[in-house]
Each structure stands twice: as structure tokens, then as C-alpha cells.
Amino acid sequence: MSNWREVKTKDRLKIPAQKMKEQAPEARVRNMQEVPLGFTPEQAIQEAQRCLQCNNAKCIEGCPVGIEIPRFLAAVADGDFAKAVAVVKETNLLPAICGRVCPQEEQCQVVCTVTKALKSIENSVGIGKLERFVADYERIHGQAVLPPIPPPTGKRIGVVGSGPAGLTVAGDLIKLGHAVTVFEALHRPGGVLVYGIPEFRLPKEIVYKEVEYLHRLGVEFRYNFVVGKTLTIEQLFADGYNAIFVGTGAGLPKFMNIPGENLCSVYSANEYLTRSNLMRAFDFPLSDTPLKASKKVAVVGGGNVAMDSARTAMRLGAEAVYIVYRRSEKEMPARLEEIHHAKEEGVIFHLLQNPTKIVGDDKGWVAGMEVQRMELGEADSSGRRRPIPMKGSEYFLDVDTVIIAIGNDPNPLIPQTTSKIRTTKWGNIVVDPQTQRTSMKGVFAGGDIVLGAATVILAMGEGRRAVKAITKYLQDDDWTGTPEPIV
Amino acid sequence: MYEILRKEDIAPRVCKYVVRAPAVARARKAGQFVIIRPKNDSERIPLTIADGDEETITLVVQEVGKTTAIMADLKEGDSLSDVCGPLGKPTHIEKVGTVVIIGGGIGIAPAHPIAQAMKVIGNRVLTILGARSQDLLIMEEEMRRASDEVIIMTDDGSYGKKGFVTHALQDLINAGNEIRQVVAIGPAIMMKMVCKVTLPLHIPTLVSLNTIMIDGTGMCGGCRVTVDGKTQFVCVDGPEFDGHQVDFDLMMRRQAMYLEQERLSYDSYVQKHRCKLTPEAEAL
Ligand SMILES: Cc1cc2nc3c(=O)[nH]c(=O)nc-3n(C[C@H](O)[C@H](O)[C@H](O)COP(=O)(O)OP(=O)(O)OC[C@H]3O[C@@H](n4cnc5c(N)ncnc54)[C@H](O)[C@@H]3O)c2cc1C
Numbered sequence: 001m002s003n004w005r006e007v008k009t010k011d012r013l014k015i016p017a018q019k020m021k022e023q024a025p026e027a028r029v030r031n032m033q034e035v036p037l038g039f040t041p042e043q044a045i046q047e048a049q050r051c052l053q054c055n056n057a058k059c060i061e062g063c064p065v066g067i068e069i070p071r072f073l074a075a076v077a078d079g080d081f082a083k084a085v086a087v088v089k090e091t092n093l094l095p096a097i098c099g100r101v102c103p104q105e106e107q108c109q110v111v112c113t114v115t116k117a118l119k120s121i122e123n124s125v126g127i128g129k130l131e132r133f134v135a136d137y138e139r140i141h142g143q144a145v146l147p148p149i150p151p152p153t154g155k156r157i158g159v160v161g162s163g164p165a166g167l168t169v170a171g172d173l174i175k176l177g178h179a180v181t182v183f184e185a186l187h188r189p190g191g192v193l194v195y196g197i198p199e200f201r202l203p204k205e206i207v208y209k210e211v212e213y214l215h216r217l218g219v220e221f222r223y224n225f226v227v228g229k230t231l232t233i234e235q236l237f238a239d240g241y242n243a244i245f246v247g248t249g250a251g252l253p254k255f256m257n258i259p260g261e262n263l264c265s266v267y268s269a270n271e272y273l274t275r276s277n278l279m280r281a282f283d284f285p286l287s288d289t290p291l292k293a294s295k296k297v298a299v300v301g302g303g304n305v306a307m308d309s310a311r312t313a314m315r316l317g318a319e320a321v322y323i324v325y326r327r328s329e330k331e332m333p334a335r336l337e338e339i340h341h342a343k344e345e346g347v348i349f350h351l352l353q354n355p356t357k358i359v360g361d362d363k364g365w366v367a368g369m370e371v372q373r374m375e376l377g378e379a380d381s382s383g384r385r386r387p388i389p390m391k392g393s394e395y396f397l398d399v400d401t402v403i404i405a406i407g408n409d410p411n412p413l414i415p416q417t418t419s420k421i422r423t424t425k426w427g428n429i430v431v432d433p434q435t436q437r438t439s440m441k442g443v444f445a446g447g448d449i450v451l452g453a454a455t456v457i458l459a460m461g462e463g464r465r466a467v468k469a470i471t472k473y474l475q476d477d478d479w480t481g482t483p484e485p486i487v
Numbered sequence: 488m489y490e491i492l493r494k495e496d497i498a499p500r501v502c503k504y505v506v507r508a509p510a511v512a513r514a515r516k517a518g519q520f521v522i523i524r525p526k527n528d529s530e531r532i533p534l535t536i537a538d539g540d541e542e543t544i545t546l547v548v549q550e551v552g553k554t555t556a557i558m559a560d561l562k563e564g565d566s567l568s569d570v571c572g573p574l575g576k577p578t579h580i581e582k583v584g585t586v587v588i589i590g591g592g593i594g595i596a597p598a599h600p601i602a603q604a605m606k607v608i609g610n611r612v613l614t615i616l617g618a619r620s621q622d623l624l625i626m627e628e629e630m631r632r633a634s635d636e637v638i639i640m641t642d643d644g645s646y647g648k649k650g651f652v653t654h655a656l657q658d659l660i661n662a663g664n665e666i667r668q669v670v671a672i673g674p675a676i677m678m679k680m681v682c683k684v685t686l687p688l689h690i691p692t693l694v695s696l697n698t699i700m701i702d703g704t705g706m707c708g709g710c711r712v713t714v715d716g717k718t719q720f721v722c723v724d725g726p727e728f729d730g731h732q733v734d735f736d737l738m739m740r741r742q743a744m745y746l747e748q749e750r751l752s753y754d755s756y757v758q759k760h761r762c763k764l765t766p767e768a769e770a771l
């Protein structure tokens with residue numbers, strides 16, 4: 001083990017990629033437990049030794065928060081997991097979460113030299129899996145040590161929303177000696193990590209552990225607090241907050257505006273997943289929040305949210321679950337792993353198809369969905385080929401439940417109640433990209449509320465950037481060069 | 488935690504709770520609601536704020552399922568796990584002249600702060616209260632204080648006049664009152680019938696919708712209804728809408744989505760936590 005550094009590149013490329021054990025598809029569709037079971041320490045060391053320790057490490061550039069991946073992997077290869085996790089945590093506060101949900105195949109792993117040498121994304125170094133391994137190792141083997149906190153600065157910062165953006169900002173600011181209060185509308189912290197992403201992909205225990213850590217560092221959490229309703233941003237300033245970070249996410253579900261969309265068993269993915277995850281409908285009647293007992297479910301959309309909804313529906317006992325997506329599999333925005341897992345679990349894919357109406361029975365329940373076939377035309381502005389309806393191709397899909405997972409818009413509550421904060425016409429808060437400053441003095445924003453529905457790691461990256469700018473602002477009170485407020 | 492400072496039975500299976508929730512209390516306006524969870528593993532339910540002061544809000548709750556039964560079993564000094572709000576848009580309060588406020592059943596509670604606000608701004612407030620029978624009529628005194636005139640209707644004639652609130656409304660119209668605004672809060676079917684009366688006369692009619700909700704912040708869309716052919720979220724776009732545009736039939740169906748499961752939850756709660764018979768069973 002100690003001489004792995006001497007192994008030649010040619011031979012390192014021969015070390016087989018380690019497979020993470022997973023629950024078998026037949027077993028896991030009947031429970032909510034996590035699907036991949038994690039590496040053993042031996043597997044982790046072997047996998048880390050596959051890294052070529054490149055001098056110009058492309059993986060670091062591929063990582064939105066710039067984790068020093070070769071250094072982190074070298075520590076794993078040495079069997080020094082504590083050091084490995086410390087390296088990761090220099091730039092990423094939430095590795096147990098990112099190791100599980102980041103799209104590594106589009107970030108660090110796609111540019112990995114091993115991926116290129118072996119011409120296969122499946123055989124890239126399992127950076128994400130190793131990130132998960134070291135974070136889990138730390139969590140299971142002892143408490144994370146609290147870093148020293150400098151004396152209080154006397155500054156108070158309000159953080160609105162407890163998703164990955166808000167948690168990152170809170171964690172970084174408390175370590176600088178500021179007083180931090182997180183305001184969360186729901187009764188639990190975590191944002192999408194808790195209400196959206198299912199237990200079988202991200203155990204909630206992990207998120208709560210991270211929040212508990214912030215709590216131990218001294219961050220104050222106020223739940224059931226809807227900024228804009230309970231108090232407005234301006235009132236928070238009047239209450240003595242020196243700066244405010246808005247990380248309220250993209251929590252406004254889109255609908256298709258087709259007939260029948262308000263029938264009883266039509267859900268937004270947000271509602272379906274919130275009922276199941278946050279409110280534990282999968283445990284009903286042991287929990288109190290129900291979901292319809294569906295037999296045949298259509299999920300409209302092709303992103304992670306659609307895969308999560310479909311896989312949840314399977315676990316809640318549906319006999320057949322269909323993904324209905326208007327483009328082809330190649331254009332699906334979901335992570336490869338999610339698509340793969342969904343297929344393994346028996347989700348049926350209806351590609352190049354789009355719903356035109358939902359039909360109800362005499363009691364107002366869904367009785368089926370009319371679907372039209374599509375073909376791909378020219379590339380559109382997103383670079384993906386535009387789907388074009390095929391006239392006369394409509395057919396009837398026999399389902400009793402429809403879940404709409406076609407995306408979320410930015411949460412409008414803060415902009416609606418804070419006239420000085422400028423938004424784009426889609427409702428995203430406009431910020432200066434270097435500093436995350438909004439058009440209102442003292443207010444910063446980041447994550448999905450700025451980017452539109454994006455990713456956990458990008459939300460964290462924006463939070464990081466905001467912390468730097470907040471620190472500077474608290475010192476110099478300078479607010480020049482930011483987006484113009486609305487007049 | 489949100490302490491229950493006072494609790495009072497005000498009708499069979501209907502309780503009034505005065506809850507300490509200073510942040511909500513200071514921000515609340517007529518027409519707004521809260522989402523509560525009695526225990527830390529409960530579901531989230533919306534409740535309209537019926538009254539309040541600097542530190543407290545008043546909630547009036549009828550026991551209709553497990554969550555409200557849990558509430559009924561709480562005592563003064565106990566706490567609610569979560570109270571989130573105030574949510575929804577406040578009622579648009581304007582001096583227009585004569586306003587008719589209609590409260591049906593438990594809907595009288597949310598109608599109360601609206602009557603108060605309408606009166607304070609200088610309207611003539613005529614109030615119609617409806618209940619199945621005398622013992623189920625709530626908040627009569629409070630409503631009398633907030634109104635210029637109160638008419639009481641019971642289905643069985645045990646108190647006030649026998650009949651529905653629509654009959655009383657028709658009488659007020661027939662008597663030549665220049666009604667500028669109607670606000671109706673109660674069972675969906677009552678609001679629908681009130682709208683039927685006022686539509687041909689073009690009397691603006693506000694209704695407050697009590698759909699199923701989860702977050703109450705516009706995140707899930709579970710509360711959505713069709714108003715004027717368009718989808719609206721009751722928790723953020725409402726809870727009040729132009730009653731003449733609301734698709735009540737659709738709304739009633741959506742309200743009834745989980746009746747079966749709610750019944751199951753309720754029955755097992757009652758069996759487990761109350762060693763006595765349910766009020767219905769007792770009545771048999
Ligand atoms: C089902 C699903 C699956 C996903 N899967 C992945 C994945 O695999 N990988 C990945 O990288 N990304 C994934 N994403 C996207 C990712 O979760 C988001 O990009 C990320 O959570 C955004 O973080 P955020 O902090 O900006 O906001 P959020 O996580 O949305 O958190 C915002 C928080 O703010 C609160 N809030 C909103 N308004 C207010 C207010 N006025 N006052 C107080 N609190 C308020 C909300 O309740 C919420 O808790 C997924 C998203 C969903 C919905």
C-alpha cells in the first residue's frame with residue numbers, strides 16, 4: 001500500500017474500477033433505504049490508487065468548488081481517511097451530500113485523464129464515490145471536530161433559506177465570528193435536500209447531522225419563519241441585521257397548462273416528493289400525511305426530479321410507472337446513474353412523447369392521459385434538438401396518477417415583498433456574478449433563486465462567493481458596481 | 488414551541504385556542520392563516536387566524552380528523568410543535584358602504600377578523616351566521632360586537648330563523664339594502680350557493696377557500712384551484728378569490744381526495760388514544 005506511488009501509469013490503468021455494492025433492484029423497490037451501499041476501506045484505497053496524480057489536474061477545474069482532488073485521493077490511497085476528508089472540507093462543507101448527488105460525470109470525472117485514457121466514463125476514477133466514502137467514514141468514526149471560532153465581530157447576518165446555499169453561507173460566516181441566524185419557512189432544514197431528494201438517494205440523517213454541526217458551531221435556526229410574511233427583509237434590517245443572504249431556491253412548480261391538470265390525482269413533483277420525503281407518506285398510516293395509492297403512474301419530464309418521482313412511485317407500490325419525455329434519452333437532463341437505476345427498477349420510458357391532455361373519471365380522478373408522439377428537429381438555443389409534434393399520432397395512456405416534473409421557477413416571495421430587489425423576467429434575482437450582490441444594499445443572493453433550478457454544488461459555490469463579498473462589505477460598507485435597483 | 492395559553496370548548500367538537508406566537512401575531516392581518524403541526528410528527532394543516540393581540544393568535548378548530556383530534560387532546564400549558572405564518576394575502580379592506588359578511592359553521596371564525604376590519608374602516612356590516620343547529624353556532628357574541636346587525640339561520644330552526652344563509656341574503660337584497668360587497672366563508676357548497684345568488688345581481692363576492700395544503704408558501708401546488716379558467720395557488724394567490732370565478736365543483740373534489748385515508752388515520756388514533764367511544768358512536 002505504501003509504495004503505490006511507484007506504480008507505473010500503465011499498470012495503474014490496469015487496476016479495475018471498483019464497483020460499489022448496491023441493493024438489488026427487486027429488493028430496493030420495496031424499501032426507502034439507500035441504493036448504493038458504499039465502498040469498503042480496501043475498495044476505497046484501491047480506487048484511489050487508480051488516480052494518476054496528474055500535475056495539471058483537470059479534475060480540479062471540473063469541480064465547481066475546486067476541491068484539490070489529487071491531494072484528497074492521495075490521502076485515501078495512503079489509507080489516511082481523516083486527512084482526506086480534511087482536504088475535501090477545505091473547499092466543500094458538505095461532502096457526504098455532494099458525494100451522493102453531484103453530477104460528477106459532467107464535472108470532475110468527465111475531464112479525468114483516466115476517463116480519457118480508457119475512453120470510458122464508467123471507468124473514470126470514482127471521485128464522487130470516494131468523496132462519499134471519506135465523509136461517511138468521518139461521520140461514523142467519531143464527531144467532526146469543531147474548528148476554533150474567533151471572538152465575536154458584533155455583526156449579525158440573516159440567511160434566508162436552509163438549502164445547500166444557505167447552509168454553506170451560515171457555516172462559513174459563523175467560522176469568521178459573525179452571529180448567524182437562518183430563517184427557514186418549513187419546519188425542517190435542508191431545502192430540496194430534505195423535501196425533494198428521496199431518502200433512497202440521500203438519507204435525511206446525513207443532512208440533519210450537517211445541520212446539527214452548524215448548530216454546535218453556534219448558528220441559530222428559526223423554523224416556520226417565512227421572510228416576506230413573518231417579517232420582511234426591510235424589517236430584518238430594522239431589527240439589527242447587518243447583511244442578508246437570500247437562498248430561497250427554485251421552489252415554484254411549473255405546470256403544462258393542458259386540460260385536466262387540476263384533476264385530483266395530478267401532482268406536481270414537488271408535492272409528490274414533499275409528501276413522501278418531508279412528510280413521510282411512505283410510512284402512512286404510521287405517519288399522518290397520505291398519498292394516493294396509485295396503480296399506474298405517468299411522470300412527465302426527464303430530469304433528476306422526474307427520476308426521483310418515478311422511483312418513489314415504484315416504492316410506494318405502483319404496478320407500472322412511465323416516464324413521459326418529449327425528447328430522446330440522449331437529451332435527458334437527469335444524471336446517467338439515475339436513469340440507469342430507474343430502468344433497473346422497472347420504470348418504463350416513453351421517449352419522444354408529450355402529453356396533450358389529462359382525462360378524468362366522473363369523480364374527478366385521473367382516468368388516463370392523451371399523449372402525442374414527437375420527432376426531433378433542428379437544435380434550439382439550448383443546443384438540444386427541438387421536439388416537433390407528429391400530427392395524428394396521439395394515443396391514450398392508461399394511468400390513474402400523473403406527476404408533473406417539468407421544472408421549477410424561482411420562489412417569488414422575497415422579490416414580491418422587497419421592491420428594491422431586481423429580478424429577471426423569469427423571476428431570478430439579478431446579482432453581480434463576482435460578489436452575489438443584489439440591487440438592494442446589504443442583500444446578497446445565491447443558489448437556485450439566482451441560477452434557476454440548478455445543482456447542489458453550484459448553489460454551494462455561489463454561497464462561498466457571497467461569503468467573501470459579505471466579509472468585505474461588513475468591513476468597508478461599499479456597495480458600488482452592483483445591479484441597479486428598480487426605481 | 489408555541490404554548491396554548493387558553494383553550495375553551497365553544498361547541499360540540501369545536502375548540503378555541505389562544506396560542507402564543509408573537510412573530511405571527513404582530514404581522515397578521517385579516518384574512519390570513521397559519522400552517523400548524525400539533526406534534527413534531529404531525530401533518531401540516533392550515534388554520535385561519537380568528538383573532539389575536541400583540542403576543543397571541545386565536546384559532547378555532549373543529550375536530551374532523553386525526554390532526555384536529557390531537558389538538559383537541561392538548562391542554563392549556565401544552566404547546567403546538569409548529570406555527571408558521573401569517574400566510575396568504577390579507578383581505579382587501581375598503582370603505583364601500585354596506586357589506587354583508589356570511590359565516591357558515593366553523594367558517595364564522597375566519598369571517599370574524601374580516602367583519603372587524605370592515606367595520607373599523609367605516610362600513611355598515613350586516614352579518615349572517617349559519618349553523619346546523621343552535622349548539623353548533625359559534626362566536627355569536629364576538630360577531631355581534633363586530634357588526635351593525637346579525638341574522639342567525641339554523642338548518643333545523645333551533646335558533647334564529649330556520650333555513651340557509653342564502654335565504655337571509657335574499658331577504659336583505661329584497662329589503663332594498665344597497666349591498667356593495669359580500670364576503671362568504673364556510674363550506675364550499677355554501678359559498679357556491681351564495682355566489683349563485685349574487686352573480687346575476689353583480690354584487691362582488693369574496694370567498695375564502697380552505698383547500699388541502701402542505702407548505703403554504705407556493706412550493707407544492709397541492710392547494711391549487713381553477714379561478715376564471717386559470718390555475719391559482721390558494722396559499723399564495725389567495726386564500727380569498729372572486730367567488731364568481733371559482734370552480735367550486737373541482738375544488739370540492741380536490742378537498743375530498745384523501746377522505747378514506749383520513750378516516751383510517753382518525754379511527755386508529757381514537758382507538759389508540761381515547762379509551763372511550765367516539766362522539767358519533769356515543770350518539771348511536
Ligand atoms: C427532486 C430533486 C432532485 C434533485 N437532484 C439533484 C441531484 O441529484 N444533484 C444536484 O446537484 N442537484 C439536484 N437537484 C437540485 C438541487 O437540489 C438544487 O439545485 C439545490 O437544492 C438548490 O439549493 P438552494 O440552497 O439554492 O435552494 P433550496 O434547496 O431550494 O432551499 C431553499 C430553502 O429556502 C426556503 N425558503 C424559500 N422561501 C423562503 C422564505 N421566504 N423564507 C424562509 N425560507 C424560505 C425553502 O423552504 C427551502 O428550504 C434536485 C432538485 C430536486 C427538486
Ligand code: FES
Nearest residue numbers: 703705707708722
Ligand atoms: S400549499 Fe403548497 S403550494 Fe400552496
